Amino acid sequence: MWGDVNCDENVDMADAVLIMQSISNPNKYGLNGSDENRITEQGQANGDVDFSSKGITTKDALRIQEYLLGKFVSMDPHVQG
Ligand SMILES: [Ca+2]
Numbered sequence: 908m909w910g911d912v913n914c915d916e917n918v919d920m921a922d923a924v925l926i927m928q929s930i931s932n933p934n935k936y937g938l939n940g941s942d943e944n945r946i947t948e949q950g951q952a953n954g955d956v957d958f959s960s961k962g963i964t965t966k967d968a969l970r971i972q973e974y975l976l977g978k979f980v981s982m983d984p985h986v987q988g
């Protein structure tokens with residue numbers, strides 16, 4: 908599911924936050940992080956909603972936030988707008 912970074916079948920602010928946590932605090936929230944709520948490979952795949960940035964970056968987190976604010980009707984990166 909596009910945008911569902913924490914794999915709870917919902918797209919909300921927590922997903923954008925998890926992307927930023929996995930970038931800023933990889934020891935805890937990265938793929939091999941210590942926190943039980945760390946990002947997973949599936950979560951990274953779900954969260955890569957901005958194809959202009961390779962992999963998971965702050966751009967993907969930003970796109971999720973913009974989606975939540977109503978700027979996009981779909982989280983699918985193939986459907987821009
Ligand atoms: Ca989620």
Ligand SMILES: [Ca+2]
Pocket residue numbers: 954955956957958959960961962963964966967
């Ligand atoms: Ca990306």
